[in-house]
Amino acid sequence: MGLERVFADEPAFVPYVAAGDPSYEESLEYVEALERGGADVIELGLPFSEPIAEGSTIQGAVVRSLEAGMTPERYFAFVEDLDVGVPLVCMTYYNLVYQYTHPETGETGPRAFARRAAEAGIEGFVVVDLPAEEAGPLREACDEFGQDLVFIIAPTTRGDRLDRMREHVSGYVYVQARLGVTGARDDVSGQTEASLARVADWDVPKAVGFGIKTGDHAERIVAAGADGVIVGSALVDIVAEGHEEGQPTAEVVQRLESKARELKQGALAGARARAGVDGS
Amino acid sequence: MSTDKTFGDYGGQYVPESLMPAIEELTDAYERYVLDNEDGFMDEFYRRLADFGGRPLPLQYAESLSERYDTDVYLKREDLLHGGAHKLNNALGQVLLAKYMGKERIIAETGAGQHGTATAMAAAHLDMPCEIYMGETDIRRQRPNVFRMKTNGSEVTPVTTGRGTLKEAISETMRDWATTVEHTHYVIGSVVGPHPFPRMVRDFQAVISEEVREQVQEKAGRLPDAVLACAGGGSNTMGTFHHFVDDEDVGLSAVEAGGSSLAVDEEAGVAPNSASLSTGEEGVLHGARTKLLQDSHGQIMESHSVSAGLDYAGVGPELAHLVDEGRVDAVNVDDDSALEAFHRLSQDEGVIPALETAHAFGYLEQHHDELGDVVVVNVSGRGDKDLETVLEETEKRDLDVAPDMSVLRETGGGGGI
Numbered sequence: 001m002g003l004e005r006v007f008a009d010e011p012a013f014v015p016y017v018a019a020g021d022p023s024y025e026e027s028l029e030y031v032e033a034l035e036r037g038g039a040d041v042i043e044l045g046l047p048f049s050e051p052i053a054e055g056s057t058i059q060g061a062v063v064r065s066l067e068a069g070m071t072p073e074r075y076f077a078f079v080e081d082l083d084v085g086v087p088l089v090c091m092t093y094y095n096l097v098y099q100y101t102h103p104e105t106g107e108t109g110p111r112a113f114a115r116r117a118a119e120a121g122i123e124g125f126v127v128v129d130l131p132a133e134e135a136g137p138l139r140e141a142c143d144e145f146g147q148d149l150v151f152i153i154a155p156t157t158r159g160d161r162l163d164r165m166r167e168h169v170s171g172y173v174y175v176q177a178r179l180g181v182t183g184a185r186d187d188v189s190g191q192t193e194a195s196l197a198r199v200a201d202w203d204v205p206k207a208v209g210f211g212i213k214t215g216d217h218a219e220r221i222v223a224a225g226a227d228g229v230i231v232g233s234a235l236v237d238i239v240a241e242g243h244e245e246g247q248p249t250a251e252v253v254q255r256l257e258s259k260a261r262e263l264k265q266g267a268l269a270g271a272r273a274r275a276g277v278d279g280s
Numbered sequence: 281m282s283t284d285k286t287f288g289d290y291g292g293q294y295v296p297e298s299l300m301p302a303i304e305e306l307t308d309a310y311e312r313y314v315l316d317n318e319d320g321f322m323d324e325f326y327r328r329l330a331d332f333g334g335r336p337l338p339l340q341y342a343e344s345l346s347e348r349y350d351t352d353v354y355l356k357r358e359d360l361l362h363g364g365a366h367k368l369n370n371a372l373g374q375v376l377l378a379k380y381m382g383k384e385r386i387i388a389e390t391g392a393g394q395h396g397t398a399t400a401m402a403a404a405h406l407d408m409p410c411e412i413y414m415g416e417t418d419i420r421r422q423r424p425n426v427f428r429m430k431t432n433g434s435e436v437t438p439v440t441t442g443r444g445t446l447k448e449a450i451s452e453t454m455r456d457w458a459t460t461v462e463h464t465h466y467v468i469g470s471v472v473g474p475h476p477f478p479r480m481v482r483d484f485q486a487v488i489s490e491e492v493r494e495q496v497q498e499k500a501g502r503l504p505d506a507v508l509a510c511a512g513g514g515s516n517t518m519g520t521f522h523h524f525v526d527d528e529d530v531g532l533s534a535v536e537a538g539g540s541s542l543a544v545d546e547e548a549g550v551a552p553n554s555a556s557l558s559t560g561e562e563g564v565l566h567g568a569r570t571k572l573l574q575d576s577h578g579q580i581m582e583s584h585s586v587s588a589g590l591d592y593a594g595v596g597p598e599l600a601h602l603v604d605e606g607r608v609d610a611v612n613v614d615d616d617s618a619l620e621a622f623h624r625l626s627q628d629e630g631v632i633p634a635l636e637t638a639h640a641f642g643y644l645e646q647h648h649d650e651l652g653d654v655v656v657v658n659v660s661g662r663g664d665k666d667l668e669t670v671l672e673e674t675e676k677r678d679l680d681v682a683p684d685m686s687v688l689r690e691t692g693g694g695g696g697i
Contacts, residue, residue, distance in 0.1 A: 048578075049579040049580045050447065050451050050565060050566070050580050051451075052451045052454045052455060052458075052566070053296045053298075053455070053458060054455075055455070066579065071577045072577055093564075094564045095563045095564040095565060095574070095580075096578045096579075098563060098569075098578065099561075099563055099574070099576075099577065099578030100578070101576075128296055129295055130294060131293060131294070131295065131296075131300050133300075134292055151297065152296070152297045153297065154296070154297045154301075156298055156301040156302065157297060157298075157300070157301060161300065161301060165297075176297070176298060179298055179458065179460075179461065179462070180298075180455075180459035181455045
């Protein structure tokens with residue numbers, strides 16, 4: 001069974017960080033901290049030099065990771081070095097998939113990328129600039145290697161387009177909570193409920209992302225019907241601050257773990273609130 | 281009616297899902313208004329290009345160059361278009377289209393500032409609020425254009441990521457669009473980006489070759505042997521080539537910026553040129569599959585050219601396709617030759633070309649004896665915006681044709697344009 005499984009019993013907490021931010025070794029510890037804090041599946045960013053959908057926080061992570069020498073091959077080594085039990089999803093941009101050359105077979109392109117990812121233990125992909133229309137070759141490769149290709153549903157995705165997208169989703173659907181780029185916000189977008197309502201009858205789990213920052217946000221989003229919350233920038237902010245202020249790795253690890261716990265607990269509280277409403 | 285999203289293997293729509301509905305809406309508007317002239321859109325476009333833009337523009341016989349090269353050289357004077365470059369053809373078309381679509385706001389990126397100024401003018405002309413994203417490096421090297429955009433009432437927002445040039449400006453404009461897509465139109469400045477932009481921008485720019493094809497037959501009595509245009513993203517290139525693509529005997533040369541060297545520094549992620557057609561590899565950037573300057577992992581390289589308008593790691597997908605098909609010749613000229621050509625055209629013909637345009641004349645200087653008897657060169661823009669850069673870059677070099685600028689030093693001037 002694919003990534004659906006992690007959403008089966010309780011709302012999932014899905015953190016995002018860029019692999020190798022700010023360094024390979026620190027990043028390994030940070031990802032492991034997220035699992036201890038309650039992550040159910042981790043979206044692990046493979047940084048691309050032109051991150052057109054990212055706000056300044058994740059752009060910063062991309063720059064730090066690339067400057068520390070991250071490449072697709074090091075990324076897969078990173079995944080293999082990670083000591084985590086939860087599923088990993090690779091989040092990236094299509095050019096890195098398209099250009100990839102498998103180190104052993106010499107094959108290039110989406111199939112080579114999916115194959116190497118499968119060998120490293122990646123169970124799914126979110127490719128930010130790959131809409132369903134262009135996803136054919138990667139979709140086929142995912143099917144061959146038993147991986148999920150997760151698509152983003154935006155607040156602007158409506159009508160026919162929504163129906164067409166429905167045929168392509170697998171694993172979970174990434175519900176973009178608001179228009180714009182990634183980045184932590186101080187409020188929960190009013191677009192969230194409407195976006196969730198549009199996919200309410202889809203039989204895949206719905207994970208909501210974009211702008212979620214606190215346990216309270218997570219609670220409200222799960223209470224509104226989400227099966228999971230995706231949080232990136234609020235975590236990357238902790239990594240960035242630790243790096244800029246020269247905090248000891250152990251301290252950043254502790255802060256990440258505690259933030260993860262807050263978000264997971266928020267999601268669980270949202271599920272209880274929803275059960276209470278449903279039960280009354 | 282449904283248009284093809286690709287040119288051979290190139291093109292497509294590689295954008296985040298949040299932009300896809302807007303791209304679909306734009307495709308529909310492009311097909312109805314541009315291709316089918318619904319509500320007389322194209323009639324209004326041509327009328328405004330004439331009254332506001334000053335079209336049609338002359339095809340001038342270049343007497344000195346023709347004598348120098350012993351071949352008939354004609355200049356298509358896009359530098360005489362309102363704003364001083366071919367960019368208004370596209371900007372006016374897209375801002376007008378945005379109005380027909382009921383959009384309330386215009387955003388655009390700019391490299392050299394020519395597309396930004398053209399968009400700012402078109403937005404002022406058609407009464408639309410406008411915000412222009414421009415890399416901070418480009419703001420420094422194209423100050424006069426920043427003043428012009430501000431003067432026309434546009435916001436100019438500096439982009440500080442990366443090297444602060446066109447690539448980063450496009451990325452940042454896409455981020456704005458992802459946020460404001462419901463009421464904002466993104467006036468992309470070249471034949472790049474997701475479908476329908478490469479096709480639509482080409483169609484707005486194709487007015488260049490539509491005029492040239494008629495004018496050259498009138499003046500030379502026949503079609504040209506060669507047509508030259510500089511190529512960055514490729515909008516003046518495709519505009520100048522479009523109506524000649526089916527004329528197999530007309531040679532088409534896209535002249536790219538060879539920068540300081542065609543070599544690449546993979547370690548530093550820098551290609552000191554912008555020759556994506558000549559040296560790039562197929563990849564996906566800013567919405568399209570095309571030829572790109574990238575490293576072996578697929579990370580995009582920082583390009584370089586003395587001319588900001590050519591300084592881009594990608595190129596239009598249709599040009600990439602025409603080069604692969606052998607229909608368009610991808611060639612390049614380095615910074616030094618472009619600067620020499622800048623001075624030569626200024627002195628011999630009294631036309632100060634944009635540094636972008638100067639690349640086409642650099643190629644003419646080097647290869648005139650291979651180009652045939654009738655050659656058309658597109659003067660894509662005028663060079664006023666480049667005077668500061670040219671002054672600086674000329675001082676660093678020992679160029680045969682450069683004028684003596686010591687009068688500026690003696691009077692304490694230098695930067696005051």
